[in-house]
Amino acid sequence: xxxxxxxxxxxxxxxxxxxxxxxxxxxxxxxxxxxxxxxxxxxxxxxxxxxxxxxxxxxxxxxxxxxxxxxxxxxxxxxxxxxxxxxxxxxxxxxxxxx
Numbered sequence: 861x862x863x864x865x866x867x868x869x870x871x872x873x874x875x876x877x878x879x880x881x882x883x884x885x886x887x888x889x890x891x892x893x894x895x896x897x898x899x900x901x902x903x904x905x906x907x908x909x910x911x912x913x914x915x916x917x918x919x920x921x922x923x924x925x926x927x928x929x930x931x932x933x934x935x936x937x938x939x940x941x942x943x944x945x946x947x948x949x950x951x952x953x954x955x956x957x958x959x
Contacts, residue, residue, distance in 0.1 A: 861935055866943040869927060917945075 862870065914923040916931040918938075923931050928942045935942035937956055939949030 861932070861941065861948065862943050863941040863946050863948050865946075866941055869943055870925070 913926070914928055915921065916923055916934055917929050918934045919931060921931050923929075923942070925932075925942060929945050930938070930940055930942045932942060934940075936949075937951070939947055939951040941948050
């Protein structure tokens with residue numbers, strides 16, 4: 861779970877949608893049909909999806925989201941944004957296990 865501000869920082873899908881092949885970007889020639897977006901961006905290795913680069917602050921498990929400070933489980937248990945750590949959900953009324 862991420863806050864509204866961090867939604868734009870989320871990783872992008874690697875494969876393009878095959879049903880939008882009639883979009884204007886393809887007609888203009890700026891993008892090829894079936895192009896792998898992770899491999900096509902030259903010199904942008906910082907934007908590539910690297911699923912095990914970061915560790916959760918609490919449980920030290922690998923985070924699957926780029927630039928995440930908390931894994932999905934710890935972020936939900938504490939009601940935090942997994943990227944910036946801002947409190948976005950009040951979990952006082954929830955019954956959660958301590959594991």
